[in-house]
Amino acid sequence: MTRAARYTAVLIALCAAGSLVLAQEGGRSRRGAGPGADDTARGARERNSLIEELGAHLLDVQQRLKLETGQQAAWDAFAARVQALMQDQLRGPPAASEHEDAPHAISRRVDLVRNRLAAMEDIADAANHLYSVLTDPQRKLADELLPTAVPSLYSGLPDTGRSGSQLSRERESR
DSSP: OOHHHHHHHHHHHHHHHHHHHHHHHTTOOTTSSSOOHHHHHHHHHHHHHHHHHHHHHHHHHHHHHTOOGGGHHHHHHHHHHHHHHHHHHHHOSOOOOTTOOHHHHHHHHHHHHHHHHHHHHHHHHHHHHHHHHSOHHHHHHHHHHGGGGSOOOOOOSOOOSSOHHHHHHHHHHO
């Protein structure tokens, strides 16, 4: 497995592990209360860390491609779209309204996936343009490196439409 492939696998594993922990905890701290300042700060640090790791990986790919001046704009467009998708995925799904019915909740999830698919299509367009301005030796390297620079499409954790405090009250009443 190449270094880039290992990096991508680690990045995906980190995202998945963080998501699973959040899903199991239901957004609660260890004491069972809603998320506190420590949880929020830790989440922000983890998001920033993932964004920094992706930025470092993109920089590594850029340097290994040895881009020429005329290729830089195509690279910048590609990298900006990749980073925008990653930041969107780390924000998570938009919050549901308190009285949202099932069809609206499902539509909201469909919209989220549709928007992320559009972002992936923008990345593909930018990658195609970048690929078209690369030299043959750069393309050979890009075949290996560019796919590792694109985060897997992630639609977010299941959203029950209820806040953590609502879920806690429901559990306590049982």
